[in-house]
Amino acid sequence: MDRYAVIGHPVEHSKSPLIHAAFAQQTGQQLEYGKVLAPLDGFAATVAEMQAQGYSGANVTVPFKFEAYELATELTPRARQAGAVNTLSFVGQVIRGDNTDGVGLVRDILHNLQFPLQGQRVLLIGAGGAAEGVLGPLLDASLATLSVVNRSVGKAQAMVARASAVAVPLVAHSFDALPGQVFDVVINATSSGLSNERLPLPSGLFATDALAYDMMYGRETPFMQYAREEGVARIADGLGMLVEQAAEAFYIWRQVRPDTASVIAAMRAS
Ligand code: NDP
Structure with missing residues (x-):
């Protein structure tokens, strides 16, 4: 076997x-x-x-x-x-x-959450392994703009500099530059939720009908609480991404694409 x-x-x-x-x-x-x-x-x-x-x-x-x-x-x-x-x-x-992390994230947003990415202003928070993994597939999703912020701003700048021949306007900056900016999708790819730390995010960051997505799963994070306080209706955790990245790996190995919706539902129920 x-x-x-x-x-x-x-x-x-x-x-x-x-x-x-x-x-x-x-x-x-x-x-x-x-x-x-x-x-x-x-x-x-x-x-x-x-x-x-x-x-x-x-x-x-x-x-x-x-x-x-x-x-x-x-x-x-x-x-x-x-x-x-x-x-x-x-x-x-x-x-x-x-x-398969990036394709997992994009499939979760597009197919499971049924949230369009095309033409959207997206903010990616973080510049660690998870953020690196999703940058390319996000840039392939016909966004209007992609902004990357990270606590260590040099890492965000280096990540953006490595992305070559990008059709989407792509910028990196620090948290200080966020007040006054508005996004349709905000993705938390930091591990701040693990340590229960709040990110320095300003009020007014979310557009009407925006999506707040935290890659962490299993519990409410300070980022999700912040999005709730900001009145965001669509708040998602990273369980769907986890199952979707696994499905892509399964497909690579077995050339068979499993149904993910039933597995996500079963995991949420348990
Ligand atoms: P890394 O350790 O590679 O990167 C951590 C990132 O979080 C860095 O950008 C770091 O900033 C930032 N960070 C950590 N603490 C804080 C804080 N208090 N304030 C601001 N920024 C902070 O981790 P990964 O990228 O591998 O993982 C990130 C998260 O994504 C984890 O929670 C992980 O569980 C989740 N994940 C989920 C997946 C899924 O399938 N759902 C798949 C992969 C990851 P700095 O550079 O300044 O240190």
């Missing part, structure tokens, strides 16, 4: 095994999907061991997405653009690296 796993540190909390088990059952695919805790200084050795054991592929989570990018012997264009890898396929000695 084909074997896959999510590699991380920590990894115990990962919902990926549950999601892939649901996909496998739904599509009749025979596979095993587990969790592998790699030592912080032992990502490459863990991958080599998994290849030796006959694994077919792996998902990669915190903090190894950049190391996975370095380790891959082949990269898809979207992984190259992101500079980070969350999906590995082992084909003989080849390690193929892909990044």
